[in-house]
Amino acid sequence: xxxxxxxxxxxxxxxxxxxxxxxxxxxxxxxxxxxxxxxxxxxxxxxxxxxxxxxxxxxxxxxxxxxxxxxxxxxxxxxxxxxxxxxxxxxxxxxxxxxxxxxxxxxxxxxxxxxxxxxxxxxxxxxxxxxxxxxxxxxxxxxxxxxxxxxxxxxxxxxxxxxxxxxxxxxxxxxxxxxxxxxxxxxxxxxxxxxxxxxxxxxxxxxxxxxxxxxxxxxxxxxxxxxxxxxxxxxxxxxxxxxxxxxxxxxxxxxxxxxxxxxxxxxxxxxxxxxxxxxxxxxxxxxxxxxxxxxxxxxxxx
Numbered sequence: 001x002x003x004x005x006x007x008x009x010x011x012x013x014x015x016x017x018x019x020x021x022x023x024x025x026x027x028x029x030x031x032x033x034x035x036x037x038x039x040x041x042x043x044x045x046x047x048x049x050x051x052x053x054x055x056x057x058x059x060x061x062x063x064x065x066x067x068x069x070x071x072x073x074x075x076x077x078x079x080x081x082x083x084x085x086x087x088x089x090x091x092x093x094x095x096x097x098x099x100x101x102x103x104x105x106x107x108x109x110x111x112x113x114x115x116x117x118x119x120x121x122x123x124x125x126x127x128x129x130x131x132x133x134x135x136x137x138x139x140x141x142x143x144x145x146x147x148x149x150x151x152x153x154x155x156x157x158x159x160x161x162x163x164x165x166x167x168x169x170x171x172x173x174x175x176x177x178x179x180x181x182x183x184x185x186x187x188x189x190x191x192x193x194x195x196x197x198x199x200x201x202x203x204x205x206x207x208x209x210x211x212x213x214x215x216x217x218x219x220x221x222x223x224x225x226x227x228x229x230x231x232x233x234x235x236x237x238x239x240x241x242x243x244x245x246x247x248x249x250x251x252x253x254x255x256x257x258x259x260x261x262x263x264x265x266x267x268x269x270x271x272x273x274x275x276x277x278x279x280x281x282x283x284x285x286x287x288x289x290x291x292x293x294x295x296x297x298x299x300x301x302x
Contacts, residue, residue: 006092008039008051015091017049021084021098034106034197036278037213048080048101052094060213061097063138068212071189077125078102078208102208104200107230108282113204115235121206122230123242126223130245132186133217140216143192147177147256157263161270169295170259177256181249183219192216194226195261196286206230220246224254228293229261236297255294262291 017025027044037057086096192214227236269284
């Protein structure tokens, strides 16, 4: 999971702030649970410090610093916005970022109780995000392809976590996505990593979207999978009606990708239960619930 030999502690974060942003060094620093490529620290009430802890994390942070200020003003839900940059130094050899804090509880630690409101909010957010991206927008190396090109990853997750009694149904959903036509529209902005740990909830509904490190220009189906991965049972139909841009082929790809994402969440949960590095115990129940929603979905009625 990590390649940093430096322990990222509150003392280190405080020392870096004193060194590079002394006007912020007096704010309280609190560790934030979770994170994958980055370890996050709450800074006062309105800011967060993102410290890279994997080899790819600095590039992901550079992407966020470049593009989030462009995207954020038009998005209807709060997203983190970079406000300061930390430079590599003798104390810490990688760049780091100070961003605005997005309030709420990550969805893998809570639930959505206002399904219709959340469906409308997610649809409005993705309609605002999914506009044609400029020519210099980033392209993903590990996601964004048609489901057919992701079969190896699907098979790995499938064999690792799918219960025998669900195997045929899960495989049928995936095969249908593989058979769906490719995206033939313009490459649009895609968050790329919408799962329960990357959205926050307040008052029973979605209140923010975080972690844009994997954003890319491409097929919106990768985000539309969130209709089943994030929303409660029965909300996908309302979501697609509100989104109003997805044709049948896109919905088929999105449903297959939702199955793929659900299996990934289940595997990370399984790893967490076993105490393996990188495991996320809270992701397992979220993934299984999402898979159940995928399997119960009626594609024709969404």
